[in-house]
Amino acid sequence: MLVHAITRCSLLLVWLVWIFAGRALSAEPLRFELQGVTGEVADNVESALAFPPGLVKNGTIDRRWLERFVGQVPDKARRALEPFGYYSASIRTDLAGGEQGAQVLTVAIELGQPVRLTEVQLAIEGAGAEQLSLKRLRDNFPLRAGDVLHQGLYQESKNELQSQAVALGYLDAAYRVHEIRVDPPQYTAEIVLLLETGLRYRFGEVHFSGADNYPEPFLRRYLAFDTGEAFSRARLGQTKLNLLDSDRFREIRLLPDRAATVDEHIPVEIALEPSPSMRLRPGIGYGTDTGARLTLQFDNLNVNERGHELTLALNLSQVRQTVGAAYVWPDLKSMHSFTSLRGGLEQEDTDAYKFNKIFTEIERTRGLGHGSTGSLFTQVFYEDFTVGGEQDSLTMIMPGVRFSHRGYRDRIRPRKGYQYSLELRGGHEFLGSDTGLLQLLAAG
Secondary structure, three states, X not given: OHHXXXXXXXXXXXXXXXXXXXXXXHOOOEEEEEEOOOHHHHHHHHHHOOOOOOOEEXXXXXXXXHHHHHHHHHHHHHHHHHHHOOOOOEEEEEEEEOHHHOEEEEEEEEOOOOOEXXXXXXXXXXXXXXXXXXXXXXXXXXXXXXXXOOHXXXXXXXXXXXXXXXXXXXXXXXXXXXXXXXXXXXXXXXXXXXXXXXXXOEEEEEEEEOOOOOOHHHHHOOOOOOOOOEOOHHHHHHHHHHHHHOOOEEEEEEEEOHHHOEOOEEEEEEEEEEOOOEEEEEEEXXXXXXXXXXXXXXXXXXXXXXXXXXXXXXXXXXXXXXXXXXEEEXXXXXXXXXXXXXXXXXXXXXXXXXEEEEEEEEEEEEXXXXXXXXXXXXXXXXXXXXXXXXXXXXXXXXXXXEEEEEEEOOOOOOOOEEEEEEEEEEEOHHHOOOOOEEEEEEXX
């Protein structure tokens, strides 16, 4: 027992020595403390005064380099303060020893009187001068006479105005004048901005290449713009996303040709490399409620080279077996509109019940815009079932309507989004059903 106690004490002592020795070895030989500023001003100063790589090597400070760095601190700090309107700050530095022999560089700042704006001139000239969105950004420019100069806000708003002009099709939009005139002794500044929009460019003719097995009217469904609309990089990006979502192409390149511009209309070539239109997807699995299962799905995404879709699916398990087919006729005016025909057989056999079902459904779907679709459908099915030794059957003819909606904050990089669907369907003896019912289904 005594030997075990001594062993445990020795292990504890070694552990404590290792912990405290590690802390001593890991103590930073050089630290930085900033006084007098907070928030984004402090963040900018700290970034400007970050210790250069190599100032501390293997726990040893390069003293000559440190003295040179400390001498540069006031100028670096002043430059970091100027974007926030502080041109007359008082800056003091102190390098002293701290705990465990570490050096502490303290930088104390007194901001002093800030520079304020006496005038803000912002003008828009050119073909886009009367665009409402540009005028709104001009009128809501965040800096006004009397405000403290903030170069970050100035640059952000300046870029936003130019970017909006480009997004509206004024691809040559540029600032003829962009100045901040600062008078530090008077603590005043002026902003002068003059944006020249230039001419407005529009989409020209669109040419597809590399996808000759798809009819061109079918491909044009995926365009997020029409010929003659204002040229927009965002519209090009949406078009590429539409083509990617179709799952028909392994490579997509959108190539606007400004060199071939005619009357401010820019032609666009869309180069496509189709992926295989016929696909076979087998699968195996096991579930506690179904037992072993086998799935097999065949897809043809370009039936007869017309862009029609055919899907055949087989699902076999120890308890449930299904076979189904679906055929989709795309609408040539909208990629969200189509007509579909579905049908199939189902069979399930458990200790409690047995049932067989045959069904078919025809549906007409239309895109409603803004992520919404609506459809009208008619579903017909017949099923016979046996429960507790009693056999029965049911025939239903059910028309209905479906609505679905999905939304994303950013479709290009969707991090957050939502979706929901609603379905209303019903049957009646007058329509040929064995019974009458009305159902409302919701999912999200």
